[in-house]
Amino acid sequence: MKTKMDFPNINKRKPDGLQDTGKAFRVLIVDDSMFVTKQIEQILTSEGFDVAATAENGQDGLEKYKELYPNIDLVTMDITMPVMDGVTALEKIIEFDKEAKIIMISALGKQDLVKKSLLLGAKNYIVKPLDRKKVLERVLMTLKKQ
């Protein structure tokens, strides 16, 4: 006798990286650590986000943001970087696009710089070490903020 198994549809949930239109959110990752960049990229792409570009310092990040604009939804920005630090890059990106959604990525002990960044217009922050849950939670929270 044949039995019919009723399996739940495990793919039913829409990946967090997709907008209601089905288009992926586009993200720019600015970090001088290849490890952190890869970590954020893996977490985001596994949820359907489109990592549009990565940059190794604030200056490069600012230029990439201008190139991608307006097709860019979110930036993750390391604080301590060579050439141009993350707080300066944040300031310059906000000058260019005051609606920019930027999440600061910070090591512990940088509370003053995180506060400064939030005052300058950063929408959120994540303290390292990064994990999937923490990153996705903050990214989604930031994308929902108007």
Place this chain on the structure above:
Amino acid sequence: MRVEYINPFVEAAFSVLKEVLRIDIQRGELYLKSVSQPVLGVTAIVGLAGDVEGRVLFDMGESTAIKIASSMNGEEMVKFDELAKATITELANMITAQAVTKLHELGFEFDLTPPAIFTGDNMEVTDTGIEALIVPIEMEYGKIEINVAVREKN
């Protein structure tokens, strides 16, 4: 050197390693070195300057470094390449940042240099005028020695 300087580094190393590697970690016996000492093959160094000055080494063998980098990247790595170096640098960054937060809470003010990685065989470190306190940390991937040589600035 006062022992209270090393404790924040050991506690931070424990908490960060447990969080990122999710394996069992044991602390070995603290010991003191005042002369030249060999280092294990892969060493991340962070400098401190301010009320206290000196340096912290995170010292491990290459195979331990590769196993840690593999675990942190979620993929099998076979050599100590650029990604592995970036991973160990970031590990040193996370541990130091957490330790420094504790030291700042105790009232010490100082800045850190970005971590640098040394690799090679038969290396030694010599600290003139500062003794080094060393705490070995044992785990299934091998041993990491937290090697702290700092002093209060006169």
